[in-house]
Amino acid sequence: MRRNSRRRPTGARRATFAAVALIMGGGGLVAVNVYASASEGGWGGASGQSGGDQTLASRTVTLDCPDVGQQLTQTPAKAKQQVDADLATLDKQITDAYERLASTRQAQTDDGNYVQNAILGPLKDKRAAMIDRIKADYQQAGATAPGAIDGMAPCTGVPADQGQPPADGQSGTGQSGTGQTGSSQNSADPSGTGQNGTGQTGSSQNGGGQNGQQQGNGGQAASGPVASDFVDIRSVQPNVQKPAQQGDASTGAFVTKCGVNANGNHNTDNVIVAPGVKNGAHHLHDYVGNQSNDAFATNDTFAAAQTSCENQGDKSSYYWPVLRVQDGTQDFDQNNDGGGKEGNIGKILVAKKAQITFVGSPTSKVVAMPRFLRIITGDAKAFTNGPANANAHWSCTGFEDRQLTDKYPICPSGSSVVRSFAFQSCWDGQNIDSANHRTHVAFADANGNCQNGFKAIPQLTMRLVYDVPPPVIENGQVKNPYAVDGFPEQLHKPATDHDDFINVMTDELMGQVVDCINNGRQCGGGSGDSSQNTPPPSDPSSGGNAGSGQGSSSGGNSGSGQGSSSGGNSGSGQGSSSGGNSDSGQGSSSGHNSAGGAGSSAGGNAGSGSSAGDHSGSGSGSGGGQTTQPTTGATGASGAGTGSGGGNGGGAPRVFASASAAHGEASAAPQGTSDDSHSGSGAAQPSATAQPSAAGGYAPTAPPQTEPQAVTGGLAETGANLWPAAGGAVLVIAGLVLLRRIARRPARY
Structure with missing residues (x-):
């Protein structure tokens, strides 16, 4: 037999083969993993x-x-x-x-x-x-x-773990620098859950694992809101400040009473943005004032229409998206376009108060609005458009020195939800509308001045007050939330709140409005009387929490105010009080749960004595004032003591951001009247500095910022996606080490 002369592989050769196999296998794992990650567009999907x-x-x-x-x-x-x-x-x-x-x-x-x-x-x-x-x-x-x-x-597409989408490159549509610097999707606490200090843990923005769908609402599913859209108002720091008025300021105010849409005048049209298009808004509106506003209304239609306003010379149309509570109730539009078919579900809430007030400019006199002027304030698409035109303001009665743009407030017991708006107050002097429905009007600058030749006009402010069952947040889920109607893809974010106005006052009535405001009078209230001396809208930052005040006091929440007081929220008010937060006259009580006693008090949150405010209580005065905003890093409440003001959340932890800075003048909306103010107890608010904003309004010290986008993935996700590549790298290294060891060994023959 022929002898097999082939030599069997030695140990060194076998080791070499093994090393090469390790290197090739490891390299292959790395290559496959890198390719897979690239083709899948990253680990976020x-x-x-x-x-x-x-x-x-x-x-x-x-x-x-x-x-x-x-x-x-x-x-x-x-x-x-x-x-x-x-x-x-x-x-x-x-x-x-x-x-x-x-x-x-x-x-x-x-x-x-x-x-x-x-x-x-x-x-x-x-x-x-x-x-x-x-x-x-x-x-x-x-x-x-x-x-x-x-x-x-x-x-x-917007992923569930991402916050507000980045702005689409728009810079306020030509209104940059006019005070339109709204706060966006900032968390109300450092953790970004929006629930810090409430004993609850919110979910990530857009619902995280909820895929943006809020479940558990009576078997219905809505496209938001989610737990992170809510914050306890007591954990928000005061953030508003009134700018100083100049010598030529127009300091008057004109009130028009047009009801709360108790007659249910609704539709899903928007004649300003989509004239002639049914369901052009894709959400339901409340209408007060003009009763003939629909997609096909014309100026002639408006002029001939009926009005719900007490002053029949005001046929203006005031309209806003309805507010709903998602408690499983099916309202009349459950199966309609713009209603349940487009994610706007739940019971429609009727405001218990709708205050409409025209105010002046802190720097100049105002000129008349042209008839049929159209103004939209806020942005129904603010969630996807970004904060450039956002002008939503959310708060609670008793806490209206704290305004939110990107969060819905959770109000304490006895406090009501407040939506407030302050419209653009500068007009180009020529047009009643513009192609994008914005550039013909503008907000005043930070000093209250109109720019670019625009003229100051009476500024429309609105304040809507609702009794809303507080949402309950458990395990990152919100039960029975409330939300504003909106386009379905906007996920019912609070920043999308907005308001619409068409001026249909008679020229005579508009002249009365201008005269009243320019001459510093408080007028209106209905019945065609242009000088009824209606108390002016009160300011949340006009002072607060005075320990005890005798004689004249400009602060609210006084401990035991005697004599005249220009501030609301007195502990035990005796005699007459003409303070802020008032609605009713002397000797009467239109509120609920007020403590009995002598004298009358027009201020809210009165301890003893007849009061027009509901849920009043007694207590000693509180410490530091509320005229300023805490700076970042400020300690909690400074100054001790309890008070009757509902705005004293002293026991709550510090919560910054999320405050409403959109269009500084928005907080000029009427604030906290007595028949919806509520007393509470708590420590005084900390004092710090605050900066004035646009005309008639207030703004937080800190500039608004868009919430940083969530970074996809974490350590667990990174490890889960990297392990094949890491394993391959280990194999490659092992192969190289083995080759090096083989090379060092002397050859054996």
Whole structure:
């Protein structure tokens, strides 16, 4: 037999083979892991694609689409009607796409590309076609559409673990520097849960694992709000300050009483933004004043309409999104467009008070508003557009020196929820509307002055007060939340609150308003009387928590005020009090649960004596004043003592941010009248410095900031995705070490 002369592999050769295998195997693991991570768009499940498209897995909770309308600052008159209709179609496209997003969760779980392929891709194509149509509308009118709209077709998906989407590049649509610096999605506490100090732990913004859907509301599911959208008002620091008035200030105020829409005048139209389009708002409005406002109303319609205002010369239309509590109740519009079909569910709440007051400028006299002037304040799309035009203000009675933009307040027992608005107070002097419904009016600057040749006009302020059952937050879930109606993709965020106004006063009545304000009088109240000396709107920062005051006092929450007092919230008021926070006359009590006694008190939170405020109580005066805002890092309450003011959350931990800074003058809205003020006890508020803001308003010291976007992933997620690559690297290193050891060993023959 022939001898097999092949030599068997030696130990060194076998070791070499093993080392090479380790290196190749480890390198392969690393390569595969890197490729997989890149192709999946990162560990968060999103893949960035050209043109702004974004693929997200089942964690996508809503859609962020650029607001084309805000770029159309000048639309030819011939094209306006068609462009308005096209913009309404863009809104409808987003609503339809969101409905598909919300109804296909299982498909999204099964297919990581479903959102891109079935929702975002088709939506982009539809939007592109509509944008082309808008450009054609301009061309037919002999004009050219802004080039900025060319790249606005793509929308992106917003993941559950991300905060507010970044702004879409808009800078306030030409109103930068006019006081419109709203606070955005800032957490009300350092942990970002919005529940610090309440003994509850909120979930991450947009619901985290809730996929933005609030469950457990009587079997219904809504697109928000979530636990992190709420904060206990007692854990928010005072943050408003009134600017100083100058010599030529117009200090008067004119009140018009138009009711609270007790007759249920509702629709889902918006004749300002989408004239001629049914359900153009995609949410339900309350209407007071003019009773003929719908999508097809014209100026002639408004002029001939009935009005709910006591002064029949005021046929103006005042309207705002309804507020609902999601307690499982099905209201009349449960199966309607703009109602339950678009995520606006629950019982509609009727405000128990709707105060409408026109105020002046801190730096100049005002001129008359033109008839049929249209103003929108706030932004119904603030969650996706960013805070540039946000002007929401949320608070509680007894705590109105603390204003929130991006959180709903949880009010203590006996306190009511307050929505307040202060409209733009500068007018271009020519137009009653503009293409984007914003650039014809503006907010005053930080000193209260109108810029760019704009004229100061009476500033409309509104204050809506509601009795709302407090939401309950347990284990990061909110039960029976309340929320403002809105576009479904906006997830019912509090920052999207807004208000609308069309001036339909007679010229005679508007002249009375201007005369009243410029001459420093307090007028109105109905019945056509322009000089009824109605008490002026009180300011939350006019002073507070005085220990005990005799004679004249400008502070609220006085311990035992005798004689005349210009501040509300007296501990035991004797004699007459004309202080702030009042509604009723002397010798009467229109409030609830007030303690009996002698004399009368028009101030809220009275301890003893007849009072127009509800839930009054007695107590000693409190310490430091509320005229200033705590700076970051300030200690808790300074000064001890209990008081009758409901705004004294001394025992609550410090909570910063989340305060409403949007449009400083917004806090000029009427504050805390007696028939909805409530007493409470607590330590005095800390004192610090605060800065004045725009005309007639207040602003926190700290500038508003957009909440940092959540970073996808953590240590656990990082480890779960890195372990294949790490293992491969270990194998490669082991192979290299083995090769080095083999090379060092002497060869054996």
